[in-house]
Amino acid sequence: MCSSFEDVVLRGSQYLDLHGKDNNHIKNFNEGNKKASLLPFPYMIISKKYPQITSNVDGLKFANTSLNEQDLIDMVEKEGNMPVPEAIIEIKTISAASKEKWNGLNPSYPIQVKTYCLPFLDINPKIYVEIYAFCYDQASSGIIKPFKQGSLSPI
Numbered sequence: 001m002c003s004s005f006e007d008v009v010l011r012g013s014q015y016l017d018l019h020g021k022d023n024n025h026i027k028n029f030n031e032g033n034k035k036a037s038l039l040p041f042p043y044m045i046i047s048k049k050y051p052q053i054t055s056n057v058d059g060l061k062f063a064n065t066s067l068n069e070q071d072l073i074d075m076v077e078k079e080g081n082m083p084v085p086e087a088i089i090e091i092k093t094i095s096a097a098s099k100e101k102w103n104g105l106n107p108s109y110p111i112q113v114k115t116y117c118l119p120f121l122d123i124n125p126k127i128y129v130e131i132y133a134f135c136y137d138q139a140s141s142g143i144i145k146p147f148k149q150g151s152l153s154p155i
């Protein structure tokens with residue numbers, strides 16, 4: 001689950017274009033230019049194929065920018081319907097020293113997050129991961145990682 005600060009980063013990241021420059025979310029936020037809905041998902045998902053693998057993600061990405069956190073909860077709890085996410089969101093907060101050391105994000109992050117994709121393959125075979133990082137030098141950036149099916153062996 002998200003720490004409360006990760007939650008702030010998750011909200012802000014809805015305005016960050018991962019193909020753009022660091023911190024482009026500030027301009028996009030001011031212009032009301034939301035890129036996607038990145039919503040907290042307070043449930044654990046279990047893979048049908050590999051029941052030993054569960055996902056507890058920082059957030060899920062939906063292309064529909066008007067979808068909010070309560071809509072998602074209502075869909076799950078009232079309608080018993082799991083909306084299909086486009087991507088899994090992982091939020092990281094990193095130190096300036098770590099950012100410098102790895103020239104960006106620690107390469108172990110995408111590997112760690114790949115296992116979270118497995119349970120979502122049941123509902124979206126094209127699921128991928130977006131990692132959003134807030135560095136304590138005040139810069140926000142991120143990366144997109146496709147998930148290749150079959151690239152992970154079950155634990």
Ligand SMILES: [Mn+2]
Pocket residue numbers: 006058090091092
């Ligand atoms: Mn996280």
